[in-house]
Amino acid sequence: xxxxxxxxxxxxxxxxxxxxxxxxxxxxxxxxxxxxxxxxxxxxxxxxxxxxxxxxxxxxxxxxxxxxxxxxxxxxxxxxxxxxxxxxxxxxxxxxxxxxxxxxxxxxxxxxxxxxxxxxxxxxxxxxxxxxxxxxxxxxxxxxxxxxxxxxxxxxxxxxxxxxxxxxxxxxxxxxxxxxxxxxxxxxxxxxxxx
Numbered sequence: 001x002x003x004x005x006x007x008x009x010x011x012x013x014x015x016x017x018x019x020x021x022x023x024x025x026x027x028x029x030x031x032x033x034x035x036x037x038x039x040x041x042x043x044x045x046x047x048x049x050x051x052x053x054x055x056x057x058x059x060x061x062x063x064x065x066x067x068x069x070x071x072x073x074x075x076x077x078x079x080x081x082x083x084x085x086x087x088x089x090x091x092x093x094x095x096x097x098x099x100x101x102x103x104x105x106x107x108x109x110x111x112x113x114x115x116x117x118x119x120x121x122x123x124x125x126x127x128x129x130x131x132x133x134x135x136x137x138x139x140x141x142x143x144x145x146x147x148x149x150x151x152x153x154x155x156x157x158x159x160x161x162x163x164x165x166x167x168x169x170x171x172x173x174x175x176x177x178x179x180x181x182x183x184x185x186x187x188x189x190x191x192x193x194x195x
Contacts, residue, residue, distance in 0.1 A: 002029060002030050002033070003028065003029045003030075003033030003036065003039055005033075005038070005039055005042050006025070006029040006033075009029070009038065010048070010050055011024065011038070011053070011054070012074070024053070024054050027054070028054040035054075036054040037052055037053070037054060037055065037056040038052055038053075038054055039054075065096075065097065068087075068097065069097040069098070069099065071087065072084065072087055072097060072105055073097075073099065073103075073105065073108050075087065076105060076108040076109055076112065076114075076117055077108065077112060079112055079114050079117065081114070081116055081117060081120070084117060084120060085120065088120065088124050098130075101132055101133050101134075102130075102131065102132030102133040102134075103132050104121075104126055104127070104130050104132075104138065105121045105126055106118065106121040106122065106126035106127070106128060106130070106138045106154075107130070107132060107136070107137075107138045107141050109121050109138075109150075110138040110139075110141045110142040110145070110147065110150050110154065111141050111142075111145060113142070113145060113147035113149075113150055114150075115149045115150055115153065118138070118142075118150045118153050118154065119153060122153070122154075122157045125169075126138075127163070127166040127167070128154050128157040128158045128166075129158060129162075129163035129166055130166075137154075138150075138154050139151060139154045139155060139158065142154055
């Protein structure tokens with residue numbers, strides 16, 4: 001039996017696309033949810049701190065980039081195209097965000113098979129040649145999932161520009177990304193995706 005609180009658990013939004021979330025889901029949400037510190041507090045009617053992990057430990061202060069990445073990955077996984085567009089419109093540096101296992105927003109979009117999100121990520125500078133820690137590209141992910149429409153779009157993007165050309169293009173964007181992250185944080189505070 002799964003935890004009745006898992007649908008509204010704030011950890012899902014905070015750690016979207018992070019490998020640790022998958023482990024927490026397996027250990028706590030799907031099997032030993034009675035041992036989850038978050039679940040226990042909720043049962044007692046107490047407020048559950050955003051930084052509380054299922055094992056009772058607390059998350060260290062997360063960087064602005066980590067918060068931005070989690071919010072974007074969460075919107076991609078839920079295929080909330082208007083929200084993704086809004087986040088990118090305020091300057092979220094989608095081409096630079098990467099999860100701890102190397103997943104990029106383009107890879108996340110390919111993993112859900114959403115053609116519109118794949119196109120959005122490519123138009124916002126995501127490198128179709130980038131690889132995660134397993135050595136997979138967005139193309140590999142789309143191929144293995146059978147999302148043929150996404151495969152065609154990513155192949156076209158890879159053919160349009162080599163990996164070296166993408167890397168050279170991205171070097172100048174690093175300074176712009178730092179400036180835009182502060183704008184993203186103020187947007188996220190208004191949006192409050194963790195509430």
